[in-house]
Amino acid sequence: MNRAVYAPMVAPAGATIDQVLSGRLVQPLFQPIVDLATRRVVGLEALARGPAGTGLEYPDRLFAAAREAGCLGDLDLLCSERSLELAIAAPQPPPLLFTNAEPAVLDQPLSPRLVELVSGGLPFRQVVEFTERALPAVPGSMLRIAGRTQDWGNGLALDDVGVDPMSLAFLPLIEPEVIKLDMSLLRDPGSEHTRTVCAVVRAEAERTGALVIAEGIETADDLATARLLGARWGQGWFFGRPGGIEQPHRYDMTAAGMLRPPRPGFHETTGSAYDCAAAVAAPSVATADDIAAALGRLRDVVAAHDTAVVVMSSADVGLPGVALPPAELAGPGRSVIVVDRPVPGEFAAVAVVPGGGFAVGVRGPGGAARLVTVDHLPxxxxxxxxxLNRHR
Incomplete structure (x- = not known):
């Protein structure tokens, strides 16, 4: 593997986004993530920065300029490349390196340089952070990147959990190694919203072995609150502000082993949605009324939760009882994803809600339709x- 850092050129005072990209002028900063019990640093989060002293130094202006110029994907890949390069070349690489993935560009191919860096073997374990915006924006692409991340031995994090309640429904779809509680939960720990979010996160962490990180810890009181909310690790100005990779840290070199081992193939499926359902529940011959009743139960699950995520085949599959528009089936689902490449002769619909869900599968024609339902969350x-693997 080529470990060259590819140092950027010197930035002109009025650097443009084209100059940032062509000169590789991204200079990430790194913020420590700390074990709340031992105060030892378990990893670093890479934070994008443009060339210092220019109008593009800070990420809001940097990414806005890239978005306006139509090169957001190129910038996002460059940020990941530079973060990995600097961490590889550091005098002491961290045990874990957290990098962010921009949801709007997850459907682009990975750059050859990024593939070279990651596939060649890293001296740390990378954790790729998604936000809840990624799944409804590019669900198929997000799962494919999640799969490659696991294949390379790295991990996943769901970021900003608590900002949008819908993110709770995404947890079982991604099953990340890390769940990051948004700082807003620390600021209002007694609210019903915070209690609900933390209860779901705690149950998911116990079920899957995910590790919980609290963001935005700025005071000793925040630290105490983070631990009460169920966080094991944390980050924030109380432990250190973002700085250069060369800053010395008291690393816990066992940290990478504290995360769940990678699970290659977990995010991909070989069978259709109906096959996956039939593998865990016995299908039955069903009439149109039976199918309508099952779909009615799915609608009831969605109606009871204003944070439901609904994923479904196109309803135009010529099967009895499912010729209805997605809006009618999904009801008030916050996120509705209609698969653009359904399996011919099959229909499937899934509602995932915080802590639960329900799935319906129908197969035909060629005789009476067969129906299968599943209500066990995993x-x-x-x-x-x-x-979602059949969605572009």
Whole structure:
């Protein structure tokens, strides 16, 4: 593997986004992530910065300029490349390096340089952070990147959990190694919203082995609150502000082993959504009324949760009882994803809600339609991933 850092050129005072990209002028900063019990640093989060002293130094202006110029994807890839390069070349690489993935460009191919860096073997474990915006924006692409991340031995994090309640429904679909509580939860720990979010996160962490990080810890009181909310690790100005990779840290070199081992193939499925459901529940011959009743139960699950995520095949599959528009089936679902490449002769619909879900699968024609339903959350999530793997 080529470990060259490819140092950027010197930035002109009025650097443009084209100059940033052509000169590789991104200079990430790194913020420590700390074990709340031992105060030892378990990893660093890479934070994008443009050339210092220019109008593009800070990420809001940097990414806005890239978005306006139509090169957001190029900038996002460059930020990841530079973060990895600097961490590789550091005098002491961190045990874990957290990098962010911009949801709007997850459907682009990875750059050859990024593939070279990651596939050649890293001296740390990378954790790729998604936000809840990624799944409804580019669900198929997000799962494909999640799969490659696991194949390379790295991990996933769901970021900003608590900002949008819908993110809770995404947890079982992604099953990240790390769940990051948004700083807003620390600021209002007694609210019903915070209690609900933390209860779901705690249950998911216990079910899957995910590790919980609290963001925005600025005071000793925040630290105490973070631990009460169930966080094991944390980050914020109380532990250190973002700085250069060369800053010395008291690393816990066992940190990478504290995360769940990678699971290659977890995010991909070989069978259809119906096959995945039928693997865990026995299908039955069903009439149109039986299918309508199952879909009615799915609608009830969605109606009871204003944070439901609904994933479904196109309803135009010529099967009895499912010729209805997505809006009618999904009801008030916050995020509705209609798969653009459904399996011929099959229909599937899944509702995932915080802590639960329900899936319906129908197969025909060629005789009476067969119906299968699933309500065990891990199995519901498998059916949902099977559908999303058929979505561009």
């Amino acid at each position: 199995h519901v999530a498998v059916v949902a991933r099977a559908l």
